[in-house]
Amino acid sequence: xxxxxxxxxxxxxxxxxxxxxxxxxxxxxxxxxxxxxxxxxxxxxxxxxxxxxxxxxxxxxxxxxxxxxxxxxxxxxxxxxxxxxxxxxxxxxxxxxxxxxxxxxxxxxxxxxxxxxxxxxxxxxxxxxxxxxxxxxxxxxxxxxxxxxxxxxxxxxxxxxxxxxxxxxxxxxxxxxxxxxxxxxxxxxxxxxxxxxxxxxxxxxxxxxxxxxxxxxxxxxxxxxxxxxxxxxxxxxxxxxxxxxxxxxxxxxxxxxxxxxxxxxxxxxxxxxxx
Numbered sequence: 387x388x389x390x391x392x393x394x395x396x397x398x399x400x401x402x403x404x405x406x407x408x409x410x411x412x413x414x415x416x417x418x419x420x421x422x423x424x425x426x427x428x429x430x431x432x433x434x435x436x437x438x439x440x441x442x443x444x445x446x447x448x449x450x451x452x453x454x455x456x457x458x459x460x461x462x463x464x465x466x467x468x469x470x471x472x473x474x475x476x477x478x479x480x481x482x483x484x485x486x487x488x489x490x491x492x493x494x495x496x497x498x499x500x501x502x503x504x505x506x507x508x509x510x511x512x513x514x515x516x517x518x519x520x521x522x523x524x525x526x527x528x529x530x531x532x533x534x535x536x537x538x539x540x541x542x543x544x545x546x547x548x549x550x551x552x553x554x555x556x557x558x559x560x561x562x563x564x565x566x567x568x569x570x571x572x573x574x575x576x577x578x579x580x581x582x583x584x585x586x587x588x589x590x591x592x593x594x595x596x597x598x599x600x601x602x603x604x605x606x607x608x609x610x611x612x613x614x615x616x617x618x619x620x621x622x623x624x625x626x627x628x629x630x631x632x633x634x635x636x637x638x639x640x641x642x643x644x645x646x647x648x649x650x651x652x653x654x655x656x657x658x659x660x661x
Contacts, residue, residue, distance in 0.1 A: 414561075416612045419473065420526040421562045421597060423550045424451055425484075426465035433465050437549030437562065437596035437620075440527035443652040446513055447527060449487065450648065451595030452621050453510035456489055456497050466490055468512075471560050473524040482560040483520060487512060500647045502581050508621040509643045511651050526612060528597070533646055534615040539573040539583075539600060547587045547620050547640075549596030562596075565589060570639055573617075582641040583618060589640050596620040598642040618642030 424436040438451035449470060457464060467488045475481040489495060489512070500507030539545075546564045555562050567587025571577045577584055585598060598618035621641050 414479070416526040417548060417599065417614050418561045419524060420528060420612075421548045422449070422470045422472070422525070423553070423555060423560075423562070424449075424455060424595060425469040426455060426463075427467050427469065428465050433463065435550060435553040435592045436594045437592065438470065439548075439595075439597045440514070440525055441511065441648055441652065442527040442529040443649070445516075446652065447516050448511040448652050449514055450509065450511045450597075450619065452619065453497075453499050453506070453508045454621075455595050456499075456510050456512070457495070472520065473560060474520055474522045476522070476524040479524075479559040479561065485519070487514065498651050500581075500643070500651050502647065507581050507643055507647055508641075509619050509647055509651065511648065528616045528648075530649055532602075532612070532614070532616045533649070534600065534617045539569050539617060541569060541572060543569045543573075543600060545569060545585060545587070545598055545600045545617060546614075547585065547589060547593060547596050547598050547642075549593040549620065551590035552592050554592070565593075567640075569617075576644075577641070580641075581647065582621065582643045585618075585620070585640045585642050586638055587640060588638070589620065593620055594622065598645075616645040616648075618645050 421437065421439045424438040426433040426436065434455070436451055436455040438449050438455070441448045441450050449468075454461075454463065456468070467486055469484040469486055471482050472485045473479055473482050489497060497510045497512040500509040545567055547567065548562050548564045550562055551565070565587040567585045569583060570586040571584035573583050576582070596619070597616055598620055599614040600617055602613045602615045619642060621643055
């Protein structure tokens with residue numbers, strides 16, 4: 387059976403508002419409110435769909451996604467702005483707006499791009515002006531205490547990748563979906579010398595920039611309702627160029643860039659590109 391997500395609307399909004407009057411619904415995992423749908427535009431032309439998440443550094447708030455979402459020379463992908471979807475009523479998650487974020491100012495990029503000793507990292511962050519956010523905006527964010535570090539995951543550890551595969555999501559409540567997988571390479575080592583590890587979750591286009599998370603242990607989660615640790619940022623599916631398209635299935639592996647780049651990335655500010 388195929389369900390058209392754009393037409394699948396079956397909850398009565400009046401009942402919904404009665405049920406969630408007062409505090410935000412306690413059954414909503416805060417992780418879902420930390421992830422947002424990202425849509426890229428060139429002027430008024432819609433280009434691509436992707437995923438992203440919020441990360442806080444002190445008083446600053448950032449949207450994190452894959453760098454190729456903001457700019458990709460290989461595919462000639464050059465958006466000049468993005469839209470992110472924000473909830474505007476904690477009591478009614480059906481209420482949401484699209485919030486526009488420019489990628490350039492005075493001809494220079496205003497996102498921060500990751501780099502390490504091996505070269506470019508497919509992770510980027512752009513600051514969100516808190517003062518420009520609409521009244522009543524409801525979101526959650528990762529921060530430094532949610533970094534898992536380089537030695538926190540064993541091979542085969544269960545993890546989630548939370549985002550918007552092919553743009554699919556709960557269009558009524560504006561919430562992402564999660565794909566389940568495991569850590570498929572040694573987390574203590576950079577795979578092939580690059581700043582990423584492998585996962586085996588089933589992913590699709592639109593998941594670029596999604597957070598890769600693992601369940602926090604009891605000590606890390608103590609005193610907080612946010613019970614997830616950030617391990618990486620999903621970037622792309624991997625495949626083997628010599629694969630026989632007739633005989634062999636796709637490899638089914640993905641690369642996730644280590645999330646420990648974020649504290650450095652969000653503490654450094656410099657323009658990278660000109661229009």
